[in-house]
Amino acid sequence: MPHSATPPTGTARSRERRRERITEHVLAHGTVTLTWLAEAVGVSVMTVHRDLDALAGRGVLRRFRGGVSAQPTSVFESNLDYRLGVHVPQKEAVARAAAALVEPGMSVMLDDSTTVLALAPLLRDKAPLTVLTNARRVLDVFAGCEDIRLIALGGAYSATHDSFLGVPCVEAIEATAVDLVLVSTSAMDARTTFHQEQDVVLVKRAMLASGTRKALLMDHSKVARTGLHRLCPVADFDHVVVDDGVPEGLVADLREHTEVRVAPVEE
Template sequence: MTRDAGASTGSAGASTGNARLQDGSRSQNSRRQLIAEHVLEHGTVTVTEIAALTGVSVMTVHRDLDELARRGVLRRFRGGVSALPSSVFESNLDYRLGVRVAEKEAIARSAAGLVEPGMSVLLDDSTTALALAGLLTATVPLTVLTNARRVVDVFAGQEGVRLIALGGEYSHTHDSYLGVPCVEAVEALAVDLVLVSTSAMDARMTYHQEQDVVLVKRAMLGSGARTALLMDHSKMPRTALHRLCPVADFDHVVVDARTDPRLVAELRKQTDVRVAGDDASRP
């Protein structure tokens, strides 16, 4: 009995320890996201300022900055840190995978309602499309086309899924395939539904900061009988260097619940808008 009680106590202690580790991991990720957003907003900040902002030690700040610099989000210098150009940090997959995770998952759940068994769907290399991919593995039969390596990994070997990987020049930043070969492959297709995201939009237009990505996304949108744009609130209202296409060109726009209601109202004048978690937004 004593041994059982001791084992039970040990198990409880291990559970508590695991919970603390998970909380610590979430806290670390949240803190690093806060740091990244603060630096991106202010351009250049000092280590002391970040320590005051986050309430952790200077040593912990240095570890956080080292990791963010390793991911390509920020640039270190003696005593501080500065933001890399938007074309670098906004495209970095490691950075994008760690931000607005809950919003992207909510958008993905709403967008999954657009997909029916038997359809052919084209997913781009956005992290929101990656979140959606994980929800579609049971929607079979399904034909999935994508230029994103991680989306390919999601569907590889899935029963009932016909998977077509779109080749091109490999981009380490995006972990996907781009360039002229990818555009030409996409232009040869005709699919039921295209689901994409992009880096910025306002009430009338969508944008992206990279020309090569714009060309691939335009080709994708041109290949679909229907198109859907998946956007979290942090991307709007914003602009980027290159215009992608007007909002009105999309058949559906899916946003998260934190999107400004005034912007949602403007978007609804142009197309079908679904607010993730808002059943009233669904026709």
Template sequence: MSGENAVAGQGQPTGSARSQENRRQRIAEYVVGHGTVTVSRLAETMGVSVMTVHRDLEALARRGVLRRFRGGVSALPTSVFESNLDYRLGVHVAEKEAVAREAAELVEPGMSVMLDDSTSVLALAALLRERTPLTVLTNARRVLEVFAGREEIRLIALGGEYSHTHDSFLGVPCVEAIEAMSVDLVLVSTSAMNGHMTFHQEQDVVLVKRAMLASGARTALLMDHSKVARTALHRLCPVADFDHVVVDDGVDGDLVAELGEHTDVRVAEVNG
């Protein structure tokens, strides 16, 4: 996999690739904040050439993050690109890797674990290959690829209707498959969280995640700092419903303390 879409265990991005992704993330955030921006303005703001901006915008448009027009670019609705897997794979990579390392400590050989289709959990999946034997259940195609062919892993696919946006399986068949299972630990992420509630912008995803959480003896939520102190359209569940919440050290200390009033909070050091 190229550095552009690298996640832990699937090809580490080089320094230049990481810098490129950071710039593209800044461009996306700048355009979302301003609505419509010219290419020349972006080049000046980012301190790079117009040609570099054109390449960045082409990549972001392919991911469904932005809409290009002659001489400029405009933002798609936040809910559209935040659901896009290609976009999510390229942002806050270091934070997701740190959270994944901390969350991996919750998993012991012999356990049954259920993993959702988030990029934070995809980063975790590669680390779990060293904690075998395991029974792994997932609705995420790329998580299935991480474990496929490993004799020490009992791998169960949670099927349903395939979503190209998420590269995973959703819908009623997926929920029904999940409801038939009972596992030791469920590990998920979601798009937003404040001090007492978690959220997601898509109802179909909420239904799958709720079913997953109900199937676990213990549950863990993996969140990088970009997802906290914010909300989304649909409520998922209260923070108190999770046995563990793992965040990176970019989360404000006051919010960490507030979360700690409801559940076990673990803070991952990004550069530790």
């Protein structure tokens, strides 16, 4: 069990640094107990308890009796930093397959999902493009790229997603029309897509309404699942791109509603 020295718990700076370390431990392990965290960080269980209340209030982590988790549930979407570290080969495979949908000269809208973030660097070779996004890290990918016209979709900043959401973002999206929208979401079954957060659903719905064509990018961990809020039917997408870990029966069911591309995952 890890041990490390920690500064006194009283100052705002040391408190924030301790909470950052707590978050790092939870993101690395997925789910841990309060007593484990207290020993790992070198503070009392009550101090960890207060810190976790603050972190859960920000939507960074999910509390449960006796412990804390970064893993998603049907009502809780996990932190971006946690999602960036899981199912990476599958997301990269889906991104490679989805890149074939983009041609030079197109206008494309990208959401704030980690799968689309894996796609973004592949699109730099597709220039000239017009790229619209609400994701700060996607903006970073294209900033300064020659022949990429980059449009930021602003709104209320979400630290959990490192992106912009809310009414201003929806209004900015509704003022546009693009050739192709590429999104992911947290859950889907053979007929319907879902997400846990209402604000995210509203932004994704606005994005899908703005596109002539729509593509859904999903790794196998997100399929045969549901979330609290229905996003839209699978049939609303022109393309669904999944990795080869999705069961063949589900792929067949999806193909009754839309065009499906299965991406092989490299060993």
